[in-house]
Amino acid sequence: MTSKLTAILAMLSFLTVAAPPVSAQRKPHIKPTVRLAKTWDGAVAEAKMLRVPIVVHLHGFY
């Protein structure tokens, strides 16, 4: 009985060590998204050069 328990515990400890963290297990699914400017100044400079409007999307996370 004790030896069976020891074996199970040993197996569980192996699984704990062997399993990578959740974040590393799943490769995030990245959906195609519109290309967003990283900075406001960069957006203004780029829009001037390309002679296009800036579309500002103002959203709330919740």
Added chain:
Amino acid sequence: MHSAVLQNKKYIKFADDNTVEVLVLSSLEKGIEKKDRKAATYKAEGPDGQEVDYLVEFPGLTPNDIFAMQRTKAASYNDTGAIPHTAIVDPFTLEKLQGIRGGTSSKKIMELAEDAQKKIRKAHGKPAITRRDLRKVDDAEAKVRKAIHKENVRKALDVVRKLRHKTKKWPEDAKKSVDAVEQIAISYATKVLDKLTELAESNAPAVRSKISVLCRKLEGTSLEERANALKAKVEGD
């Protein structure tokens, strides 16, 4: 939240040809705090070659990019207080040409953006370069930063030289983006020259081979004279 427009295939294509897109997202910090899956990040190589955490929902943007955008003029275009809001902005005057209160369709934004583009081009003429051209600058900047990360000054300067050649017929305002990339490489080359100058005091032979190559790479730049002077010094020692 935003997927109906920002992840709409037709809108992605339209925006690539006709607009510059900016996102002002409030309360992201709450999502991060609550470990909301929409605030999740993924690790990818950043512009300097180092690992960066990008938002899964907004590839290419970090949480800090989002927070920084909230502190810019972009955030001021919602004068209604209602969320969501969409503003079509003239980049020359920074005036809001159109504002859409509440949720809207990608079709509506495309119509308004097309009108705005016509107005902008009527006032300022057609563009001399395309977004595809600008991507060459972005690509070159990424290569320069990567080369610097690997402490490869010669590679960084080579990338700039090739970029200069490709863009020599560009209009002056567009060349400013090329100047900015060159400045990144020159700043790094200045540090390398500083180190070599210091090393030359104690070990001139170690500097000789390095400075010869660097002199060739720095031809035509603001550092050419300084590099040549160091070369002459170590060869005379």
